[in-house]
Amino acid sequence: MTLSPRHAAQAHILMPRLETPFHSRLAALSEVNDWYTWSGYKAPHSLADAELEYFAIRSTAALFDISPMVKYRIAGPDAERYLNRLTVRDVRKLGVSRVHYTAWCDDHGHVLDDGTLFRFGPDEFRLCCQERHLPWLLDSAYGFAVTIAEETEEIAGLALQGPTSYAVLSAAGFDVARLKPFDVVTLDRVTISRTGFTGDLGYELFVPRDEALPLWDRLWAAGEAHGIRAIGYGALNQARIEAGFIVANADFMTAETALRADRVRLPDEIGLDWLVDTEKPSFNGRAAILAARRNQSLKHILVGLEIEGNIPAEHAIVYHRGKHEAGIVTAGIWSPIAKRNIAIASLERPYGERFTDDLWVEIYALRELKYQKMMKRARIVPRPFVKLARRSATPPGLR
Template identity: 35%
Template sequence: MIRTTPFHPRLSQLNTQGLYTHWQGYLSAMRYSHAPKHEYFAVRNGVGLFDTSPLFKYRIYGPDAERLLAGLLVRDIRTCRPGRAQYTLWCDERGFVMEDGVVFRHSDNDFLLTAARPNLGWLAGHASGLRVGFEDVSDAYGVLAVQGPRSRAALAALLPAVDSLAFMEHTPAKVASAAVTLSRTGYTGDLGFEVTVGADDALDVLDAVLEAGKAHSLRPYGEEAMTMLRIEAGLPLVDVEWHNSRLAFTDHERVTPTELGMGWMLRGLQDDDRSFIGGAAIRRELAGRTSRWAAVSVVVDWQEWDSLYRDAGLLPPKNENPLPYESMLYDDDGGAQVGYVTSFMYSPVLQRHIGLARVRPHLAPSAGSPGGSVRMELAIQHHNTTVAARTAKMPLFNPPRKTAKP
């Protein structure tokens, strides 16, 4: 059965294309206009609105809720105070990533965890003997992501708390008479906020947000624009950058947090006595430096890109639509494969061909190295060739406004 989000009755009226994909059984707009690039620029230059309601939402509560999450999540939830949120991962016993999500701490014993895929059974399966309750509230709430440099200005009159909310903080608020949770979170790598509201009040809150955003040219954006935004921001996507380790057939499809580019989550782990699922394997990987891959951005040499196409009698393409397949990476000589690109596009803001990639660790940029030289495979005129590229630190797009103090 195809389902719709609490905002769909109104947002479907704004969708001039009628193009949808399925997100865990829900209709999710691919685009609202004929050009997803216009929606993309609304976020990068102004303010855009995305319906992220299909995310699974699990309330985890009780005296042992913190203890449970501290033993499941890669990041230490004990360091997250009420009113804060953490982006985190959870892994299997061998330290391979299963899923990612954001955990919102509402009080000492009350949490909300979001995830792109169903995880409630796995979470509850580790709660034996603990005083923990679980509630799947996925259908009870809608979530609006209001993103872009003008997102604060667009919401200020409606939700004054945006003027004081720090990055990854959340607070209860009201829109008209509806209770909402306002958080400074999002999936665009830009300044942005999310508004979580009960399903019964969803349309009233959406109407208020759309009205408040009129003066700032707020417009909805779909998954095609979102994909462009997240690649620039170096944000991985499940089933693209990695596969849930429980569902993967071989270790070639599995990655550790370090190999996914989330090593920053592990800082101080060697001095942390916390026991969590996969923790022992992750500590061994860090101590032995046994990571197979490093996650990087890739930036293509634009001059060689142009020359390859012009020499073939073609105009050099600058397509912002990401490739639907992986592209292999080779060493400078073009002989040995040294990695692969998982997401690739032409960035309208950076005006370069960029990608998210996995390479052998020695090719990753470091404090003393700007990045390694590689060659990326591409096909021109039905012929395989390669183009020069360099690895770069993620993210390529990281404006100060994203995390700046209000």
């Protein structure tokens, strides 16, 4: 069917959101019809009660649909060399059946995205991230013997997180007792990695699209005795803030989506300096990153804040001495487990670097149709805000 110019122009508005392979299970559980759009897919912000969903992460087991996460299969004789040129970490140090967190930059050293890199074999990888980068990845592959294919639609994914997540997998027949953090294994055609975005004990599972529902049902049946609950992004976001993890285009703007020149960030400006392997002879943005360090020209810094009171300070302005604008809170919550008002903030140097005391945040709380302005003291604290020993315990304890 050929659309008229007017209808063609409206097609992007009329096109419905895509549904993930697990949508039918999520829709059946949804009591609040609270959906948002994630990479073109319909995804739940919450399914029933966001507070109970959060406590499933921290007390039992939470099941979260990560199918919309963008996934690329990268393979070929030059796959390692290509990815080592592309990303800031040394891919040569990434063993087979292992995963690492990484980032990649443009030639100016500005972060294009962050994500996880899975190594399935000497020449076979999967790159998972927030944004779509296929044209850029293909352009960057010039001269390398690699094949790059997006497999977002073909591969379904679930995050199983929480203290009973190992018990659920064991009850479902998956032997992952020896799986250490950032290990990956394939069992019964299910790829399982000990990874997650909650700072808790957890796993991520990937299967071909047509095997998605049997996997969900297998985990759901096994999890009934272990308090399993499906969750939305609202609960996951609380947990990731407690863990001190950052989100692209929330805590920093990616170089391809930033509309203003001063919005882009170098790795050192968003707390990713530890990822950068300067021993590598060449990778995208290396010269610019090292020049910024050498010239002390870094303009921003990402910090953790603890704020007095219990009113979340998300998107609040941060001040020094109550009057000089120092930056903005990019994410903030009252942490139920830490019993603290915590936040991640992007500050303009020298604030957060030389000037670390006498910080304030300006919070506007809506009280019966009227905003109440509050100036609350803040202090810089280390991330993660919550650190759980069970996240790295091997083998995990059965609960």
